[in-house]
Amino acid sequence: MQIYKAPLRDMRFVLHEMLDAEQLSKLPGYEDATAETIDAIIEEGAKFCEDKLLPLNRIGDEEGCTYENGVVRTPTGFKQAYDDFVGAGWQSISSDPKYGGQGLPALMNFVIEEMVCSTNLAFGVYPLLSRGAAALIEAHGNDAIKDTYLPHLTDGSWSGTMCLTESHCGTDLGLIRTKAVPGKNGAYRISGSKMFISAGEHDLVDNIIHLVLARLPDAPEGVRGISLFLVPKVNVKADGELGPRNGVSCGSIEKKMGIHGSATCVLNFDDAEGYLIGEAHKGLRCMFTMMNGARLGVGMQGLALGETAYQSATAYAKERRSGKSLAKGAKSKEAADPIIVHADVRNMLLTVRAHNEGARALAYWTALNLDISTHHPDAETRRDADELVQLMTPVIKAFLTDRGFEAANLAVQVHGGHGYIAEHGMEQLVRDARISQLYEGTNGIQALDLVGRKLGLHTGRLLRHFFHPATAFVEAHQDDKTLKEIVMPLAKALGKLQQATLVIAQKGLGDPEEAAAVATDYLKMFGLV
Known part of the structure; x- marks a missing residue:
């Protein structure tokens, strides 16, 4: 059985202690985005996803959609859940108030999207695409089209x-x-x-x-x-x-x-x-407004399934008994210990958890900059934030979905043979996670976008939006003994990433295929740093 409880403590840590998300309340139009409001929204979102969407996940997988004479019907319960979803205002949370939206930061939508896709990825596809369509129309449609279509896309009708x-x-x-x-x-x-x-x-x-x-x-x-x-x-x-x-x-x-x-x-x-x-x-230029938003959304799908995989595998590892602990001094009176005592199992679980926590921080930070890029009063600040989002979009899409698929497979491994059968839901996570590496541009395409377009754009200016603050962080904390075990490995990894970037740029000038050949590995390296 899939286990999921929204990781509110982890979410709040990233939002408030790492990013100071309340800073968005100082931007024009985001005055209501206080820490108190943010916490209240994600708490209610967690209840909705856990109570309404998670119970439908297995039903949706087993029933699927049906087609008859041009008519498509969604699985049992999806229609009512969708009506409840839009009725509660979750579709319009970050939409323009001019068209009936609530006008909250896009960051809030990222958090809700994570919980939606953790509990029911198939359901989450519907609202994701509608938000993307609305964003495209708002950016490129004329007033008549906006007035006709945006209110309905905003309210989810x-x-x-x-x-x-x-x-x-x-x-x-x-x-x-x-x-x-x-x-x-x-x-x-x-x-x-x-x-x-x-x-x-x-x-x-x-x-x-x-x-x-x-x-x-x-x-x-x-x-x-x-x-x-x-x-x-x-x-x-x-x-x-x-x-x-x-x-x-x-x-x-x-x-x-x-x-x-x-x-x-x-x-x-x-x-x-x-x-x-x-x-x-x-038209392709206009479509990229929707495509880039969808790529960030698909990245969140990778994180979302990684979280469900971690929680489900951890719960199973605490209950399933097999073998005895090899730890010195361990003297259990039981015939067998929970498998979480075994180093290999803990290694798998901690690998998934580490990737999830890093992915959440990266995604929320990018979402914060997305809001700054649209609402900050200073034009240069908006430009810099937008360029950071451009740089991180292929990384988030590819790296987070690769890690999500890995997490689902590790969850199967923790379950052993029970992970391979349908009862526990782990094999569904693997099947669901696989598409995230393919749609909205395969992950290989994301790597080519990063290396072929983003690295050289504006003579490398996009890279500086990441390298400069990362370097400044290392320099500011390199003498902090409490952070030594984190900062020193980061400094080495950052240096290697910068060296790899330089080599790829030089080699790519002479032979673009050389740069393309290492693009996927480079994106993985970038994501890890």
């Missing part, structure tokens, strides 16, 4: 998707074939097929807002010819009420390794009505 992948192309989006032709009244007619569309069709909401990449008739070849369109499942009338069904249909849902409660769909667009978002032929 409608949901959103991102439609990129086609049967012949995934990462290489320059190959897409979906077409868009101008129609009446400024609209466009969209035709084509998309696959692997998470939450593409389901029964949780009345309307689904698809954000679709397509090509106009005069589009240049490659990624420079991609435009972005908003295509609703149900057309919206001038008065804001729902009208006739649009030319969007679900052709099938995928039979997947994991996250069975999340509908992964093939979507067919048959002369569907759509609306241009941003400028023609510059």
Whole structure:
């Protein structure tokens, strides 16, 4: 059985003692983000996730979504849980008050997202995509589109998707074939097929807002010819009420390794009505607003499953008895001791816990800077914070999900044979965790993004936002005897990372393939430091 109790003490330690999250209450628009408010919110979020979502996790895995004649139904209990989720305001926690949101920091959403995905990752996919769609529309949509769609995405009555992948192309989006032709009244007619569309069709909401990449008739070849369109499942009338069904249909849902409660769909667009978002032929640039947000969200999924794996494996290790302790002086009267007394078991558990705690600190710190990048009154401070988030996005996505998958596998190992069967839920964690290394750009793509784009961007300025404060920390604490066992290894690791960065930059100038060959190892090194 999966065990999860929100690690509120650990969360508060990072939020208040490490990051001083209350500093956000000094920024315009975040005045309500006091420590007291933050604690109250995460406590209530923990109750909701533990009481409402965790009991549905196994049900969702065993039942999965069902497809019949174009209609997709989510597992038993998902619809009621979703209604409760949006009714309690969790969908709108960090959304713009102008469209009905609560206007709290994005950091709060990261914390809630961790708990949601720890208790039910498949469920968490639905609200994650809707928030991403809303962020994209708010950043790039015109006022009419914002006013029509954002209030519904904010309150959760409608949901959103991102439609990129086609049967012949995934990462290489320059190959897409979906077409868009101008129609009446400024609209466009969209035709084509998309696959692997998470939450593409389901029964949780009345309307689904698809954000679709397509090509106009005069589009240049490659990624420079991609435009972005908003295509609703149900057309919206001038008065804001729902009208006739649009030319969007679900052709099938995928039979997947994991996250069975999340509908992964093939979507067919048959002369569907759509609306241009941003400028023609510059759609990929707009889509990255949603993609980068989703990558951070997927990173949180890795942390989330790592936490559930740790708690479940620890609980099992304290109960399961096998063998006797080898520790000197250990004299148990029992026939066998709990397996947690064995060094190998403790090593596995502590490895997972260490990675979880480091991952949480890194993710929350990045989220804090995300809020600074949008709300700080000083332009240079906003720029620096934004560049740090850009640098850390591929690291969080790849490193946290790799560690989450490792954690799930170690939890299986701690359980022994019992981890391999369905009863204890560990094999579900492995299956669910595996997708996080694949979607929103495989982890190899994240490594290439880090090495190929982020290292050299603005002549290396992004790197300075990490290297400078890290170096300053080492210099400020190198003589502190209480921190010696932490600071000295950090200083050595940081130095090696800086050396590796320099070598990769030099080698990459002469032969980019050399840099690409070590990109995955470099990202892992970066994440560990």
